Amino acid sequence: xxxxxxxxxxFVGERLTRALVDAGHTVTAMTRRPDAYSxxxxxxxxxxxxxxxxxxxxxxxxxxxxxVHSLDHADFSSKDxxxxxxxxxxxxxxxxxxxxxxxxxxxxxxxxxxxLRSRREVEHVLQASAPTTVLRAxxxxxxxxxxxxxxxxxxxxxxxxxxxxxxxxxCQPIGIDDVLHILVGVLNDERTIGETFEIGGPDVxxxxxxxxxxxxxxxxxxxxxxxxxxxxxxxxYWLRLITNVDMATARALVDSMTNEVVAHDDxxxxxxxxxxxxxxxxxxxxxxxRAERTANGADAGS
Numbered sequence: 231x232x233x234x235x236x237x238x239x240x241f242v243g244e245r246l247t248r249a250l251v252d253a254g255h256t257v258t259a260m261t262r263r264p265d266a267y268s269x270x271x272x273x274x275x276x277x278x279x280x281x282x283x284x285x286x287x288x289x290x291x292x293x294x295x296x297x298v299h300s301l302d303h304a305d306f307s308s309k310d311x312x313x314x315x316x317x318x319x320x321x322x323x324x325x326x327x328x329x330x331x332x333x334x335x336x337x338x339x340x341x342x343x344x345x346l347r348s349r350r351e352v353e354h355v356l357q358a359s360a361p362t363t364v365l366r367a368x369x370x371x372x373x374x375x376x377x378x379x380x381x382x383x384x385x386x387x388x389x390x391x392x393x394x395x396x397x398x399x400x401c402q403p404i405g406i407d408d409v410l411h412i413l414v415g416v417l418n419d420e421r422t423i424g425e426t427f428e429i430g431g432p433d434v435x436x437x438x439x440x441x442x443x444x445x446x447x448x449x450x451x452x453x454x455x456x457x458x459x460x461x462x463x464x465x466x467y468w469l470r471l472i473t474n475v476d477m478a479t480a481r482a483l484v485d486s487m488t489n490e491v492v493a494h495d496d497x498x499x500x501x502x503x504x505x506x507x508x509x510x511x512x513x514x515x516x517x518x519x520r521a522e523r524t525a526n527g528a529d530a531g532s
Contacts, residue, residue: 231418234287234326236260236278236317237297238269241374242332242409246295247271249410255417260287278313284320293328293417294321296356299349307348314352318359328423329360330416332409335368335402335428335491343489353426363416364426365498368491369440371431371512372406373519381437382517385444397438401491402430405512408504415502422501428493433509444513 233250237243238259247270250257257271267273276287278298288294298313299306321329334349336342342350349366356362369377412429416422435443445451499506507515 231292234291234294288324296331314355321360329362335366363422369403404431405507427498430493431506
């Protein structure tokens with residue numbers, strides 16, 4: 231199929247373009263800087279804030295992946311809502327048969343964070359105007375992923391952690407290879423169009439569990455003491471001080487870490503033939519890939 235990938239230079243998008251090409255698809259990678267693009271597929275200039283560029287990028291495409299978010303902007307909700315509306319309109323006008331969106335887990339009955347509410351809003355905007363498959367994920371475990379980097383850097387840099395109470399929140403992490411398997415697997419599958427699927431690994435863990443697992447894998451002993459005194463604002467400053475995540479992103483992620491993100495529907499695994507990877511195995515893969523990248527002289531990201 232002829233497939234457009236937005237967010238093609240991001241953590242998921244860069245890997246997805248390779249996976250799609252390996253699966254035999256013809257990939258167009260949408261980026262704001264096509265001249266600087268070095269990934270696989272054919273680059274094309276485009277921005278979800280520019281309707282004309284979207285029309286050009288989507289022309290002739292049979293399907294499209296929407297992997298865009300604006301967490302690093304203070305007004306990310308409005309930017310993401312407007313971008314999704316323009317993209318859905320352009321995709322529908324171009325006759326695209328399927329839009330695949332990677333959103334976020336979270337129970338709608340819960341008081342969702344602004345970040346997760348925004349992800350829901352994008353879902354609804356896309357589904358209202360284009361044939362859309364929605365995939366909801368929690369933390370994606372892989373070298374270069376923001377949430378994974380927070381976990382890794384906290385373990386590496388702090389022998390003892392006086393942590394916010396959100397370390398007790400349950401979540402269901404999923405390895406990046408499993409995410410790619412699902413993203414490629416739902417493509418051109420009519421059973422998935424108009425549907426929303428929750429995706430996750432086999433383990434439901436607290437953030438504290440994940441920190442302790444990464445510490446064990448890396449041979450470190452870490453003392454983790456949750457305290458109820460750190461507000462979301464102080465927690466985000468704490469993350470920004472210890473890790474290299476920018477302040478706006480840190481605040482959005484901290485707000486979401488108070489929400490339990492657990493999948494209650496695993497039917498996608500049967501549809502795409504996936505046996506989910508345990509968290510510890512996905513973490514080992516992420517650590518190994520980072521070590522290989524560092525050894526090859528690439529930016530270590532920390």
